[in-house]
Amino acid sequence: MVARGVPGRNATPFLDRGNPVGRCPSRGEGPVTRGTLRFLAVPPPWEPAAPVTLKKCLKFLHTLGAVGMTGALAAYMLLLTITPPPSELSEYALMRQAMGVLCTWLLFPSLGIVILSGLIAIGVNRAFHDVGWVWAKLLLGISAFEGTLVAVQGPAQREAERATAALAGELDPALLAGSIDSEWGALMVIMAVALANIVLGVFRPRFMRRPTSSGPEREARDA
Helix, strand or coil, rough: CCCCCCCCCCEEEEEEECCCCCCHHHCCCCCCCCCEEEEEEEECCCCCCCCCHHHHHHHHHHHHHHHHHHHHHHHHHHHHHHCCCCCHHHHHHHHHHHHHHHHHHHHHHHHHHHHHHHHHHHHHHHHHCHHHHHHHHHHHHHHHHHHHHHHHHHHHHHHHHHHHHHHHHCCCCHHCCCCCCCCCHHHHHHHHHHHHHHHHHHHHCCCCCCCCHHHHHHHHHCC
């Protein structure tokens, strides 16, 4: 009597009553002869719930957002380096306006894409739920989001408004450029967090080991 079942990977064994127990190929114990042991294909518990196209789209958006974020931070640093002193008011105001536009239309949207695509990827892909580097990456991303809002975008917009007001004669130019040191500090910290996020996404280190985590970790590395 041939055992019922369909051969497949990660399957549940059904033993032929008339034959001895075979060896399981899924565990690397060698092939099973015909009629000895059959397997009923069962999806593993870590099987991704999202289709491949959705995973690829989320990965593309996440990578695109990371590129835009790091590029915007680098461009902000370059603009801050070549910004003239407030005594050259028209040039200073122009550079500050450029920084404000850079934060509003590139830095903040890119960071939003990174956070949103990452959250959706964690939600639809069960392989990410028990992997430590995913949650570390999420925490770093949220920290970068808050730091960008508080320490980069907000000061950049305020300084651009103050420079415009000084150019219009409504503010003393001596009160400008008082936050450059704090801007540099915030930019360095957020850039370090962004690079750490990229390193986690590329190398995907193992932060925790579980007895049954080989499947989810392998699926998370391939996702």
